[in-house]
Amino acid sequence: MSVHSLRGFRDLLPPDSTRFAAIEAAAREVFALYGYQELRIPTIEMKELFVKSTGETTDIVEKEMYAFTDGGGREVAVRPEGTPGVVRAYIEQNLSQTGRNAKLFYIGNMFRAERPQAGRFREFEQIGAEHIGNAAPFADAETITMLVRLLEKAGLAACSVELNSLGCAECRKTYRQTLLDYLKQRAEMLCEPCRGRIERNPLRALDCKVDGPWLAEKAPKLTLCAACAEHFTRVQDLLKISGVPYNVNPNLVRGLDYYTRTVFEVRSSALGSQDAVCGGGRYDDLVKSMGGPAAPAIGWALGVDRLAMLLKDKPVADTSPAVFVVSAAAAAQDQAFRLLAAMRAGGVSADSSNFTLSLKSQMRSADKSGAAYALILGEDELKAGTVAIKPLKQAGDQQPVPFADAPSAITKLLEG
Numbered sequence: 575m576s577v578h579s580l581r582g583f584r585d586l587l588p589p590d591s592t593r594f595a596a597i598e599a600a601a602r603e604v605f606a607l608y609g610y611q612e613l614r615i616p617t618i619e620m621k622e623l624f625v626k627s628t629g630e631t632t633d634i635v636e637k638e639m640y641a642f643t644d645g646g647g648r649e650v651a652v653r654p655e656g657t658p659g660v661v662r663a664y665i666e667q668n669l670s671q672t673g674r675n676a677k678l679f680y681i682g683n684m685f686r687a688e689r690p691q692a693g694r695f696r697e698f699e700q701i702g703a704e705h706i707g708n709a710a711p712f713a714d715a716e717t718i719t720m721l722v723r724l725l726e727k728a729g730l731a732a733c734s735v736e737l738n739s740l741g742c743a744e745c746r747k748t749y750r751q752t753l754l755d756y757l758k759q760r761a762e763m764l765c766e767p768c769r770g771r772i773e774r775n776p777l778r779a780l781d782c783k784v785d786g787p788w789l790a791e792k793a794p795k796l797t798l799c800a801a802c803a804e805h806f807t808r809v810q811d812l813l814k815i816s817g818v819p820y821n822v823n824p825n826l827v828r829g830l831d832y833y834t835r836t837v838f839e840v841r842s843s844a845l846g847s848q849d850a851v852c853g854g855g856r857y858d859d860l861v862k863s864m865g866g867p868a869a870p871a872i873g874w875a876l877g878v879d880r881l882a883m884l885l886k887d888k889p890v891a892d893t894s895p896a897v898f899v900v901s902a903a904a905a906a907q908d909q910a911f912r913l914l915a916a917m918r919a920g921g922v923s924a925d926s927s928n929f930t931l932s933l934k935s936q937m938r939s940a941d942k943s944g945a946a947y948a949l950i951l952g953e954d955e956l957k958a959g960t961v962a963i964k965p966l967k968q969a970g971d972q973q974p975v976p977f978a979d980a981p982s983a984i985t986k987l988l989e990g
């Protein structure tokens with residue numbers, strides 16, 4: 575049997591891994607500007623956490639969770655998304671009592687047993703932000719603005735936000751019944767899973783990949799109550815103040831159960847059918863329903879794999895070493911080893927291959943490494959207490975420098 579990776583799980587090598595790191599670094603910078611702090615949540619939680627928060631009738635919980643019974647007989651699940659863990663931590667760690675804003679971000683891998691396709695993986699990375707404890711439309715506008723600034727900082731030009739309001743539990747009460755009646759009358763037109771769950775959650779049909787599109791056209795629309803309508807108008811006014819382009823999309827429903835009021839997505843047609851780069855929204859009732867204080871909240875999660883796909887033609891930072899150390903004689907090997915340490919101690923990135931290989935083989939590795947200079951140590955250099963600097967990316971002769979001066983000489987050359 576040959577060992578291979580599982581479908582939907584992948585290895586990330588440079589330049590992809592470098593691109594992921596650059597996106598994460600951009601995110602950290604933007605989070606600091608907006609007063610967000612990092613929260614690291616566990617990868618595995620009680621299965622019940624996701625069933626109760628992500629929602630029993632969602633695709634994620636119904637068929638995509640990696641859930642299992644652990645050695646101790648506990649029902650656990652590998653996190654399919656970050657929001658439930660953040661909410662659990664907010665409650666468990668009493669984060670409402672700290673006297674400071676609960677503005678939390680996380681960066682981590684999520685797991686969903688979806689059918690893999692372009693832009694859809696079973697293990698993927700999310701960068702997420704959650705602002706808990708602020709009901710005002712300012713929080714919505716700030717969160718969405720931060721997302722757009724982050725995407726810009728990462729290198730994504732001109733993104734527009736799809737925006738909608740799903741109203742509150744009150745506005746949805748009557749709508750739920752209206753929609754249920756409409757769906758029941760057309761039950762034979764619905765796909766199997768939708769038919770099975772309309773009684774439990776008729777709204778889910780609007781987000782169904784099969785029935786969603788025609789229902790979005792034909793099904794009755796939600797009417798917002800006065801307070802939700804006012805909130806939605808304010809969010810739009812504030813987005814205009816922030817200079818964030820958006821498009822009100824009454825068909826945006828999102829695939830998770832906890833949303834109330836504002837929902838949003840950033841999409842890109844360049845991604846094909848899996849076009850959402852980021853999704854989020856308000857979840858004003860979730861913290862309380864999970865046993866915590868009444869704490870309205872809003873957040874989003876960004877799919878790093880998809881953002882990296884959109885940025886694939888942008889150059890990434892060069893991860894090549896600055897210098898490549900080569901030992902040209904058996905007697906020079908220890909000095910070459912010393913030189914590697916001296917370069918690194920002097921802040922110059924340095925690499926080597928195997929000092930016991932031939933000079934030709936080491937020089938070939940030096941060329942392949944992408945280093946700007948080879949530092950060569952042979953019998954002559956050993957005797958003279960020098961190092962030979964040879965440019966690798968441009969023409970030029972070898973130049974000797976005293977061993978102790980090598981780090982500063984290289985730094986000067988790299989700056990010059």
Ligand code: HAM
Nearest residue numbers: 655657694695698850851852853854855873874875877
């Ligand atoms: P979500 O829409 O399920 O929301 O996921 C957010 C983003 O994660 C998507 O827009 C997409 O870019 C990425 N994503 C999701 N599934 C996959 C996959 N199988 N492969 C690659 N990328 C994927 C949430 O997860 C919510 N927790 C967002 C949120 C936070 N709402 C409020 N706070």
